[in-house]
Amino acid sequence: MYHHLKKLMYTVRVGTPDPKFGNMLLEQFGGANGELAAAMQYSIQGLNCDDPGRKDLLMDIGTEELSHLEVVGTLARMHLKPMKKSRTAAEADPLVAIVGGGGVSLNNSEGNPWTADYLKISGQMEVDLRNNIAAEARAKITYENLINFTEDAGTIDALNFLMTREITHMKAFMLALDSMGIGPLTIGKLPPNPEWVNKYFNDSTGTGDDGETDQRGPWNEGGDWEYVQSPAIEAFKSQGNGSTRHVSESSATAEARKPVSRR
Numbered sequence: 001m002y003h004h005l006k007k008l009m010y011t012v013r014v015g016t017p018d019p020k021f022g023n024m025l026l027e028q029f030g031g032a033n034g035e036l037a038a039a040m041q042y043s044i045q046g047l048n049c050d051d052p053g054r055k056d057l058l059m060d061i062g063t064e065e066l067s068h069l070e071v072v073g074t075l076a077r078m079h080l081k082p083m084k085k086s087r088t089a090a091e092a093d094p095l096v097a098i099v100g101g102g103g104v105s106l107n108n109s110e111g112n113p114w115t116a117d118y119l120k121i122s123g124q125m126e127v128d129l130r131n132n133i134a135a136e137a138r139a140k141i142t143y144e145n146l147i148n149f150t151e152d153a154g155t156i157d158a159l160n161f162l163m164t165r166e167i168t169h170m171k172a173f174m175l176a177l178d179s180m181g182i183g184p185l186t187i188g189k190l191p192p193n194p195e196w197v198n199k200y201f202n203d204s205t206g207t208g209d210d211g212e213t214d215q216r217g218p219w220n221e222g223g224d225w226e227y228v229q230s231p232a233i234e235a236f237k238s239q240g241n242g243s244t245r246h247v248s249e250s251s252a253t254a255e256a257r258k259p260v261s262r263r
Helices: 019-025 035-048 052-084 094-099 125-147 153-178 231-238 244-257
Strands: 199-202 226-229
Touching: 019 052, 019 125, 035 052, 035 125, 052 094, 052 153, 125 153, 226 231
Parallel strands: 199 226
Antiparallel strands: none
């Protein structure tokens, strides 16, 4: 059950409206990392969740994200308001001005409509929580970028609140994941194939134009890692087919000659 109170979760004040910035704000209203996407993702995950504790967590945060959507929408509408009467302001985003009447709609800053494709819902709690942690991180950076593109004090204040809540949600999701008592690489029920799980393929080789070379670190050495040179290059070396350049050209030629499957 949902109930709307006629009061924002966080008071929004705008000193000087900026229609171009209002268009940017739509990214957090109807964009891939925006508040509607977060609200729908967490709420639907919650509906699918059999664990009462984590279900409660997901529904709590999913509902808060709807409150954030209201804050962002109100903030964007304040910045877009001059579009209702000013031709110059309307030119900042003709789609918003002409089709939307100078108000918000479920589109991102490029005018692309919101889509359920933004949502990451697997039905596997450890996967969903990791998706949620990443979603909050992306939203935090989006708010940080928005703050860098406005000088309006009231707008910065509201965006700072929203940005901070992303960290709060990350913390809650991380602790919920930790409380499951599973390893960081535990996904689902089936174990990985031990023959392949610890092999690291060095598939980016040579020296780049800016002096880039192959690098080693904890991501590919130490522990149970087995460092394996590029299988493609090693295969061609064993056949005596020459250089890396020959390898890539031969592979591309072979790929181009493959028959196209038509259904």
